[in-house]
Amino acid sequence: MAQFEETTRRSKRYSSGQLIKVDLTPMVDLGFLLITFFILTTTLSEPTMTNLILPKDSAAKILVK
Numbered sequence: 001m002a003q004f005e006e007t008t009r010r011s012k013r014y015s016s017g018q019l020i021k022v023d024l025t026p027m028v029d030l031g032f033l034l035i036t037f038f039i040l041t042t043t044l045s046e047p048t049m050t051n052l053i054l055p056k057d058s059a060a061k062i063l064v065k
Helices: 025-044
Strands: 002-005 019-022
């Protein structure tokens, strides 16, 4: 968990300098889920190539204007 202590600025709401507790557990869980998702999708996808048909080499010159 993360805790923030407000010492310099005091607002009317937190006039006694209480600690503000922020639970970061759901964000960490989401981060790990996203990391595992992207790792699994990149390792399971196989790269595909398309066949490229090129013209045959010839000795004749082609005139271009």
